[in-house]
Amino acid sequence: MRAAYDFLRTLSPEQQVGALFFLVFGILAVASIAVFLLGFRSRPDADDASRQERLADLRKLLSTSWAMVVVFWVGWAAGNAGATLLFALIAFFALREFITLSPTRRADHRSLVLVFFVVLPVQFWLAATRRFDLFTVFIPVYVFLALPLASALGGDTQRFLERNAKLQWGIMVCVYGMSHVPALLLLDFPQRSYEGKGAFLVFFVVFVVQTCMVVQHLLARQSQRPPSIPGVSRSFNWPSWSLGMAVGSLLGGALSFITPFRPGQAVAMAFIACAAGSLGHLVMKAIKRDRGVPAWGHRASVTGANGLLDRVDALCFGAPVFFHSARWYFGG
């Protein structure tokens, strides 16, 4: 174990990240093969149907994980510009989904054009060129003051506040949140000799937040407790949530060796990311309930959206909080 660790230390950051992806792809491959083989086994007993159902659930989870890992791998392999472009595209599709399901009026057209074709590219360009100070305030300060102006110039005051609020939320979650993922890739900590290893940070956030969500989801499904906030989510309850948070945070501590943090700090950072991610997911659920949709872009919906937002919303909330905590505390 010690020898393997020392060997990994001698590798360049590039090779270390490569090894990480190798490991993750390996784990996914083993899991996929296991699920594939389990699919052959069928016992003619009573709970065969429920087992098949669990297996189908697992397959869905696996295919999502494959897709996400491949996306991250492509993003890393394509270099900084490629990664930024990739996440900009994801933000574009997520925002497209969000706007589709929040009714806009005709007077909003100019604002929407501005959002999709000016704000989104500029924000990701700021991330790619590491202008992190402007990157941080560009949307909350400048865009949030400029967009209502564009709407006001449109001349339509019906539901003015509501329409602008919707638009700003869409930008906040889909563009601002998502743009912090490539920003994390580019974040360096010079005083801790942590340069060129941003991919580890992204891996850390995604892995920790996803683990927290999965644990919480599985526990909530098993438990007999009534949901804590039935108005928002049928499955969410505080005990499962706490356990998910605990698992996520401890996992973060265990992964501290791939981060610039010490173990205690890593636990704290993982806790922050998990809290932001899982509670952000809850917020998105509340918005969905308000809009009367069961999932963002349900398959059967008339809009034909494909549920991208459901998969990335936790990351959209977790990434900015994590990024700014790390940058503020460690002075990146």
Added chain:
Amino acid sequence: MLAKAMGIFLLGLVRLLTGAQARWHGCPPKAEQRIYFANHQSHADLVMIWAALPQELRSITRPIAARDYWTRSRLREWITTAVFNAIYVDRARTGEQDPLEPLVRALENGDSIILFPEGTRGHAEEPQPFKAGLYNLALRFPQVVLVPAWIANVQRVMPKGEVVPVPILCSVTFGAPIELQPGEDRHAFLARARDAVIALRDL
């Protein structure tokens, strides 16, 4: 060659902006002679329904384009003729000529067509009353299958008077074919066709 490249480009653009999803609810996509009739809210409807059809059907299906709008510039005219293989109709009736004449010719050739029976773009929630063209064609070509379609959300992509489209997911829902009953009254048939289109909205 250039038309083909343009076709691929337009298809990519429409998919990027709208997803261009086709939902076949009442009938499968099939290479039989059909008249697709849909609601009309934007000039982009034509592009949308063209992009939603599968590749094999796109080449044998000809959309109807309003001559005054789609021939206003040379680029528009080239796109509608070379890429969409559209049939032009005059919205302003001129003299003796039957406005359905080009459609009849296309149907006699065995092509499928895409028709917007409202005639002009509507802005209300529900489509305007259908014009008689659909009835006349159904009467004249009883063997052609009449497929209703609902195009959702396109008016949000590009409202009247705007030039830059906005990315919003759109879909085209194709419903179960309807038939002209023997001896059915023109108004009754057109109302029934309109209801068939509206019924697809909430599927």
